[in-house]
Amino acid sequence: GAGVSQSPRYKVAKRGQDVALRCDPISGHVSLFWYQQALGQGPEFLTYFQNEAQLDKSGLPSDRFFAERPEGSVSTLKIQRTQQEDSAVYLCASSPRWDRGLGEQYFGPGTRLTVT
Amino acid sequence: AQRVTQPEKLLSVFKGAPVELKCNYSYSGSPELFWYVQYSRQRLQLLLRHISRESIKGFTADLNKGETSFHLKKPFAQEEDSAMYYCALRGGGFKTIFGAGTRLFVKA
Numbered sequence: 001g002a003g004v005s006q007s008p009r010y011k012v013a014k015r016g017q018d019v020a021l022r023c024d025p026i027s028g029h030v031s032l033f034w035y036q037q038a039l040g041q042g043p044e045f046l047t048y049f050q051n052e053a054q055l056d057k058s059g060l061p062s063d064r065f066f067a068e069r070p071e072g073s074v075s076t077l078k079i080q081r082t083q084q085e086d087s088a089v090y091l092c093a094s095s096p097r098w099d100r101g102l103g104e105q106y107f108g109p110g111t112r113l114t115v116t
Numbered sequence: 117a118q119r120v121t122q123p124e125k126l127l128s129v130f131k132g133a134p135v136e137l138k139c140n141y142s143y144s145g146s147p148e149l150f151w152y153v154q155y156s157r158q159r160l161q162l163l164l165r166h167i168s169r170e171s172i173k174g175f176t177a178d179l180n181k182g183e184t185s186f187h188l189k190k191p192f193a194q195e196e197d198s199a200m201y202y203c204a205l206r207g208g209g210f211k212t213i214f215g216a217g218t219r220l221f222v223k224a
């Protein structure tokens with residue numbers, strides 16, 4: 001079956017531009033996560049959705065970062081006024097439920113954002 | 117604070133040799149612990165989780181609460197095991213904390 005997909009796969013933005021990154025989770029998956037992965041580092045949690053509800057946004061680094069999942073399926077991560085430090089791979093992951101012990105996350109291929 | 121430490125950025129072993137990828141964590145409660153793997157040009161995927169107590173592709177990991185460790189082991193490394201390995205922790209909430217990763221290189 002289809003896995004998690006993300007688009008675009010690569011994005012180059014000039015400093016100050018706004019960008020929107022899209023995530024299509026596996027159909028029926030309740031949970032959706034966004035991560036930021038800087039070069040040479042592990043994924044760093046940004047935000048979590050359970051259906052359309054954003055239950056944890058503690059990892060968003062600034063108010064320039066905004067995520068939504070209005071219908072509980074596709075999600076968009078928006079970064080306003082991009083800065084060079086925003087350059088990273090942005091990963092999306094989904095999970096069929098969220099019970100303790102069933103925490104496997106299925107990852108997308110990521111979007112590599114380069115801010116010049 | 118929740119933290120995951122993988123002390124080795126790179127681990128190189130010969131095919132057939134035992135391999136151990138180290139992971140230490142910091143968490144005051146009872147965490148869920150995972151190992152994720154990323155093969156070349158593939159996406160990140162779950163390798164195993166401590167609650168399942170299973171062996172996947174010959175790998176095992178035991179949670180040692182006394183030492184706060186969750187090291188990944190395999191008795192005989194294969195070339196196809198070469199990949200990036202990430203240890204991850206989930207505490208009581210939704211956030212998963214990943215370590216910086218260890219690149220395993222298995223030489224022929």
